[in-house]
Structure formats: structure tokens, C-alpha cells
Amino acid sequence: MSNSNKKEVIISLKNVTKSFGNITVIDNISLDIYRGETFVIMGCSGSGKSTLMRVMTGALKPDSGEVIIKDKNIATARDSELNKIKKAAGMLFQYSALLDSLSVKDNVALPIREHTKLAENIIDIIVKMKLSLVGLRGFENYFPSEISGGMRKRVGLARAIALDPDIVFYDEPTSGLDPVVGGVIDKLIKDLSEKLLITSVVVTHNMQSVFDIADRSAMIHKGKIAEINSNQSLKKTKNPYVRQFIEGNPEGPMNVFHDIDIQDVIE
Amino acid sequence: MKISEDKKNDIMAVSVSGEINIDTSPDLRKAFDQYAKQGIKKVIIDCANLTYIDSSGLATLIELMQRLKKIKGELKICNLAEKVKSVFEVTKLDKLFDICSNQEQAVERFK
Numbered sequence: 569m570s571n572s573n574k575k576e577v578i579i580s581l582k583n584v585t586k587s588f589g590n591i592t593v594i595d596n597i598s599l600d601i602y603r604g605e606t607f608v609i610m611g612c613s614g615s616g617k618s619t620l621m622r623v624m625t626g627a628l629k630p631d632s633g634e635v636i637i638k639d640k641n642i643a644t645a646r647d648s649e650l651n652k653i654k655k656a657a658g659m660l661f662q663y664s665a666l667l668d669s670l671s672v673k674d675n676v677a678l679p680i681r682e683h684t685k686l687a688e689n690i691i692d693i694i695v696k697m698k699l700s701l702v703g704l705r706g707f708e709n710y711f712p713s714e715i716s717g718g719m720r721k722r723v724g725l726a727r728a729i730a731l732d733p734d735i736v737f738y739d740e741p742t743s744g745l746d747p748v749v750g751g752v753i754d755k756l757i758k759d760l761s762e763k764l765l766i767t768s769v770v771v772t773h774n775m776q777s778v779f780d781i782a783d784r785s786a787m788i789h790k791g792k793i794a795e796i797n798s799n800q801s802l803k804k805t806k807n808p809y810v811r812q813f814i815e816g817n818p819e820g821p822m823n824v825f826h827d828i829d830i831q832d833v834i835e
Numbered sequence: 836m837k838i839s840e841d842k843k844n845d846i847m848a849v850s851v852s853g854e855i856n857i858d859t860s861p862d863l864r865k866a867f868d869q870y871a872k873q874g875i876k877k878v879i880i881d882c883a884n885l886t887y888i889d890s891s892g893l894a895t896l897i898e899l900m901q902r903l904k905k906i907k908g909e910l911k912i913c914n915l916a917e918k919v920k921s922v923f924e925v926t927k928l929d930k931l932f933d934i935c936s937n938q939e940q941a942v943e944r945f946k
Contacts, residue, residue, distance in 0.1 A: 684857045686891055687864065693894035697926055731857070732889045763925040 576603040578735060578767050579624060584633035586623055593619045594630065595791035603734070606761050606768040608778050610813065611788035612822060618739065620788060621771045625659060625737050626650055638734065655683050657735040658728030662743055664720040666712040666727075672699070673708035676726045683731060698726040702756060718749035725756060729764070736760070738770040742777050754780045775814055778802070787813060789822055838866055846877045846945060848938055852884030855892030863892070867899045876908030879941045883914035888922055900932065909933070911941035 579601040586594040593616045601607045611617040622628040623635055626642045635642045637653050645653065658679075666675045676695045680686060686694075699705050702722040712720055721741065728736050738757060742750035758781045761768045772778060778785050785802055787794040787810045794809035805811060812820030836859035841848045847870055855863060870878060878899065882888075900910045913935040915923065923929040935941040 684891070686857065686861065686894075689898055690860070690864070690891060690894045693897050694890045697890055697893065697897075701926070730890075 577601070578603040578638060579769070580634070580636040581624070582634040582636070584620075584623060584630045584635060586619055586628060586630045593791050594623060596633070597791070597793055598633075599786060599793065599796065601767060601769060603767055604761065604765050605783040606758065606770065606781050608770045608772060608782040608785040609788060610771075610773055610775075610778055610785055611794075612773065612813070615788045616791040617771050617788045621737055621739060621769065624769060625657065626654060655731055656733055657737060658731065658733040660721070660724045660728045660736065660738045660741055662740040664712075664717075664724035666720055666723055668712050670711075671708065672704070672710050672712070672715070672723050675712070675723055676730055679727060679730045694730065695726075698730055699723075701729070701760070702726045716749075718745055718752060721745065721749075721753050722756065725753075725760070729760065729766070732764075733766065735767045735769065738768060738772075740772055740774075741770060742772065742774050747776070750774065750777065751780070757781055773813075775816075836862065838863065840866070842875075845875070846879060846942060847875045848879040848881060848941075850881040850883065852886075854887040854889075855885065855895070856887065856889045857891045860889075860891040860895045864895050864898070867895070867902070870899075871902055874906075876903060876906055877945050878903065878908070879911045879913060879935075879938055881914050881938055882912060882916065882919055885916065885919050888919055893922070893926060893928060896932070897928070909945060911935050911944060913937050913941045 577600045581597055581599050584594055584597045585592065597620065609617045609620055619628065623630050630643055638656060640649055640653055642650060642653055673695050676698055677691050680691050680694060695708065696705060699707065702725050704719060704722050704726065707715065707719070741753050741757060745753065754777050757768055757770065760766055770781065779799065782799050784796060784798050786796045789809050795805060795807040797805055797810070808821045812822055836851060836853040836855055839850045851863065880896065903910050910932065912932050914937055915934060923932065923934065933944060935944060
């Protein structure tokens with residue numbers, strides 16, 4: 569972690585619960601994320617990890633508990649405050665979420681045009697700087713359909729850091745990419761965190777990514793934290809849920825098939 | 836952000852204090868517009884009291900450099916604090932700008 573000696577809490581969840589209907593997806597979760605660290609949230613499909621990230625980004629309001637980002641409770645923040653907090657956070661979506669009708673340049677410029685009144689010439693320069701940081705200088709006038717999946721992710725990343733955020737949320741950043749390109753994206757995430765002192769929150773189920781980029785990781789199972797580990801302690805953990813996940817073992821406490829009640833099928 | 840200007844002979848020395856960010860960089864750009872109107876070709880940005888610069892601030896400096904190059908002028912940047920200097924290094928702009936230790940060195944390099 570770049571700023572490990574400071575240990576300044578930048579995101580704090582306190583007893584956060586979120587349900588959809590009668591299904592509790594996030595169950596009384598509390599955790600702190602520190603400035604400058606890369607914090608990975610991992611778990612099986614349906615574990616609640618993506619919902620947890622959506623709660624952190626303010627896209628979903630929790631039913632109870634507090635989500636404090638940079639000392640502001642986003643669950644109770646007014647719209648103007650929430651917008652300010654959202655401006656301080658970037659997001660890389662699972663499928664990059666680029667607008668196909670816009671060039672690479674205009675996709676990266678989008679949040680700058682939306683949130684600032686900067687002159688077009690200044691925006692152009694910022695876009696070039698951001699594309700340079702992700703190794704895509706010269707691709708300004710390409711359209712998303714003309715570039716590879718890995719490049720689209722990098723454009724998404726350039727857009728996520730367009731407004732110099734303190735925090736970047738990554739939703740499955742390497743999904744759908746081959747291992748080599750996935751490794752490139754992981755390296756970028758780590759580099760940007762270290763160079764720009766960005767706090768990175770990454771949702772993934774790619775174990776290689778976890779080992780490559782995480783300062784700390786939280787394993788989510790059935791809406792609860794099974795364990796939080798540093799990168800070193802993760803490899804040695806004896807927590808049966810985490811071990812099963814790391815080893816990709818179909819047998820273990822997370823018995824996903826047996827967790828499905830046959831009664832559900834009949835009903 | 837505060838800007839103070841000191842013009843000696845044909846050199847404009849600009850001391851910028853506080854933060855150059857999305858909210859303040861347009862004011863800096865307005866000051867630079869005036870220099871262009873006045874035909875100033877040699878500019879020093881003194882960052883001794885600059886505490887933070889974001890991408891919009893860096894872009895504003897790049898634009899100034901582009902403008903000056905067009906009229907065969909020059910831009911020097913000096914007195915960068917470590918924290919601000921690291922922003923230039925991360926973005927590799929330390930290679931693009933002529934960064935000097937202080938105003939005296941900057942003036943010397945114009946010659």
C-alpha cells in the first residue's frame with residue numbers, strides 16, 4: 569500500500585444491510601478502507617459483492633447502517649453533497665460501458681464536460697494526458713467498435729480517472745479478457761493506485777488478480793464478510809470459505825448446489 | 836488560488852499559491868490570455884507556494900506552453916514542492932516542461 573503509514577480511513581461501512589424483497593443480500597457488514605490501498609472484494613456469483621460495491625458508490629441506498637465516504641454519510645447525504653462525493657470517485661464498469669456512438673476522446677471527455685465548465689482546448693489536453701496514462705495516446709479518434717476489449721477497458725479506465733478521483737471502483741475489471749490482457753489491466757490498476765495515490769476498490773472473482781493487486785481483500789459469502797486478509801495472510805489463511813474459493817473447489821462450506829432448496833424449484 | 840505577477844524587462848514571473856484545480860484553473864487561464872494579448876513571450880511560473888495541482892491545472896500550463904511556442908516564446912516552471920513535483924513526474928510532464936530550481940535559474944535559462 570502506498571500510504572500504509574497514514575492509515576487514513578477513506579471509506580467506512582458501519583452495520584450496512586441491504587435486502588431485495590425478503591432476500592438479505594448485504595447482512596450487517598462493517599469495514600474500513602484506507603486511503604491509497606487496493607481493496608479487493610471477492611466472492612462467488614450471488615454472494616453480494618457487486619451489491620456491496622453499488623452501496624459504496626451511492627448507486628444503492630442501504631436499508632440500514634452508514635456508508636461514510638470522505639467523512640460524509642452517503643446514505644443520508646443531500647443530492648448536491650452526493651454529487652460532490654460521486655465526482656471524487658471514478659468507476660470502471662464490467663463491460664467498460666463506453667458509448668458506441670462517441671469516439672474514444674469524447675468518451676473520456678464525458679465526465680469532464682458533465683461536471684466542469686472547462687474550455688474545450690483544456691479538455692482536449694486532459695483527455696490526451698489520461699489516454700497517455702493508460703497507454704492509448706493516438707487512439708483519440710477511434711470508436712469503441714474499432715478497438716479490442718482490453719483497449720476498451722483502458723478507455724473506461726481513462727474515463728474513470730478523468731476528474732482526478734481519490735477513489736476508483738472497478739467492477740470485474742478483467743472479466744472477458746485473456747490472461748495476458750487481464751494482467752495488463754491489473755498492472756494499470758496497481759500503477760495508477762501507487763502513482764496517483766488513488767484508493768482502488770475492486771470486485772473480482774479472478775484469484776490471480778487478487779494476488780497481483782490486493783493490499784487487502786474481503787471474502788463475501790451470503791452477504792457477510794467471511795474474512796478480511798492482507799495479501800500475505802490470504803495465501804496462508806485457514807478460513808474454509810476463503811480456502812475453497814482460492815482453490816476453486818466445488819466441495820466445501822460454500823456448497824452452492826446444495827444451498828438451493830429443492831422447495832424453490834417446486835414453488 | 837492566488838496569482839501575483841512581477842514583470843521585469845521582457846519576463847513575466849507569475850507566483851501561484853494555493854491550489855490549481857477544476858474551480859481555479861480557469862482564472863489562471865484568463866491571466867495567461869492577458870499575457871498573450873500583451874505579446875509576452877517569456878513566462879516563469881513560480882510554484883513555491885503551490886500546494887496542489889490537478890489535471891486541469893497541468894492542462895492549463897501545457898496550453899500556455901503551446902501558445903508560447905507558436906510565438907517562439909518560452910515557459911519555465913520553478914520552485915516545485917516535492918508533492919507537486921511528483922505530479923509532474925507521474926504524468927511525465929517533468930520531461931516536457933523546463934523545470935528550474937528557482938527564479939534566478941529560470942531567468943538565467945532564458946538567456
